[in-house]
Amino acid sequence: xxxxxxxxxxxxxxxxxxxxxxxxxxxxxxxxxxxxxxxxxxxxxxxxxxxxxxxxxxxxxxxxxxxxxxxxxxxxxxxxxxxxxxxxxxxxxxxxxxxxxxxxxxxxxx
Amino acid sequence: xxxxxxxxxxxxxxxxxxxxxxxxxxxxxxxxxxxxxxxxxxxxxxxxxxxxxxxxxxxxxxxxxxxxxxxxxxxxxxxxxxxxxxxxxxxxxxxxxxxxxxxxxxxxxxxxxxxxxxxx
Numbered sequence: 189x190x191x192x193x194x195x196x197x198x199x200x201x202x203x204x205x206x207x208x209x210x211x212x213x214x215x216x217x218x219x220x221x222x223x224x225x226x227x228x229x230x231x232x233x234x235x236x237x238x239x240x241x242x243x244x245x246x247x248x249x250x251x252x253x254x255x256x257x258x259x260x261x262x263x264x265x266x267x268x269x270x271x272x273x274x275x276x277x278x279x280x281x282x283x284x285x286x287x288x289x290x291x292x293x294x295x296x297x298x
Numbered sequence: 299x300x301x302x303x304x305x306x307x308x309x310x311x312x313x314x315x316x317x318x319x320x321x322x323x324x325x326x327x328x329x330x331x332x333x334x335x336x337x338x339x340x341x342x343x344x345x346x347x348x349x350x351x352x353x354x355x356x357x358x359x360x361x362x363x364x365x366x367x368x369x370x371x372x373x374x375x376x377x378x379x380x381x382x383x384x385x386x387x388x389x390x391x392x393x394x395x396x397x398x399x400x401x402x403x404x405x406x407x408x409x410x411x412x413x414x415x416x417x418x
Contacts (some may be wrong), residue, residue, distance in 0.1 A: 189363055191345065226346075233395060233408040234346065249408035278345050281403035285334075285351070285359040292345040298350060 192217065192278055192290035199296040208293045210278030212258060217289055218259035222281035225254060225263045228292075229274045230234040237276075238263060244277040263294075300325040302409035303398045306339045310390075310416050316383040320409060321376075323328045328374040330354045332401035337370060340391040340411075347392075351399055352379055383386030 200206040210217065210225075217223055223241045226234035236245050238254035240260060251266045260282070265272055269290040278290040306318035313378045320335070327335065336351030350360035360368050364383070372379040383390055394414055398407040 193312050197374075220403075222403040226405070233411055234405070235408075236404060239404040245406065278405065279346075279348075285403075286361060287336075287348040287399075287403060289338075289346040289348060 189288050194290040194293045197294045200268045201298045202268055204268050204278055208263045208276055208289045210261040212280055213259055216262050216280040216282040220281045223261040224279045226277045227274045268297055270297050300407050304396050304409045304412040310386055311418050312416055313385055314384050314385055316414055318381045318394055319378050321378050327354050327377050334399040336394045336397045336399050338395045338397055343391040387417050391416045
């Protein structure tokens with residue numbers, strides 16, 4: 189099991205949209221519709237933002253959306269706000285009831 | 299509201315066994331309902347790593363890269379589940395989170411995390 193591949197960093201200005209990619213293989217991201225995304229502010233526990241590729245938990249802003257094509261999943265944040273600045277991690281089911289995380293992406297709001 | 303709280307030693311000597319417990323409040327582990335109870339860690343300045351999880355029945359699932367050193371157990375009478383990592387090295391230094399995983403493979407509830415340092 190190798191970690192899913194995410195860009196180390198992305199940035200955007202307030203009001204803009206950004207997309208974070210998460211690339212795996214046919215044994216994880218591409219093989220199942222069980223991709224989730226987490227936001228982590230410094231010193232805090234991660235927070236669930238997206239699950240089952242496209243679903244948003246209650247209370248999460250509709251500015252956050254997820255998608256998947258082949259072995260790559262994506263998280264899009266529209267209408268970027270200062271409070272969105274954080275680390276983001278993708279996670280996928282990898283078979284045999286195991287999970288695998290991405291390496292994480294640092295989002296900077298300029 | 300479901301809450302998870304990790305507890306255990308913050309310092310472990312190399313080659314020893316790391317032991318942590320997660321106490322669940324606001325939900326009965328024994329009720330099942332398809333939830334798994336898991337552990338995830340984050341080394342300083344690095345990303346998240348899934349360690350493993352356990353079902354209320356006692357069935358366990360582990361990260362293949364850690365499987366030989368990890369044991370997760372559950373005590374439904376105390377509404378707790380536990381993690382043991384044997385033969386620890388400095389590479390096991392991390393913030394350890396306990397977590398709840400619904401049946402379709404994501405984490406919906408996280409503990410606040412506890413820092414474990416491996417050092418003599």
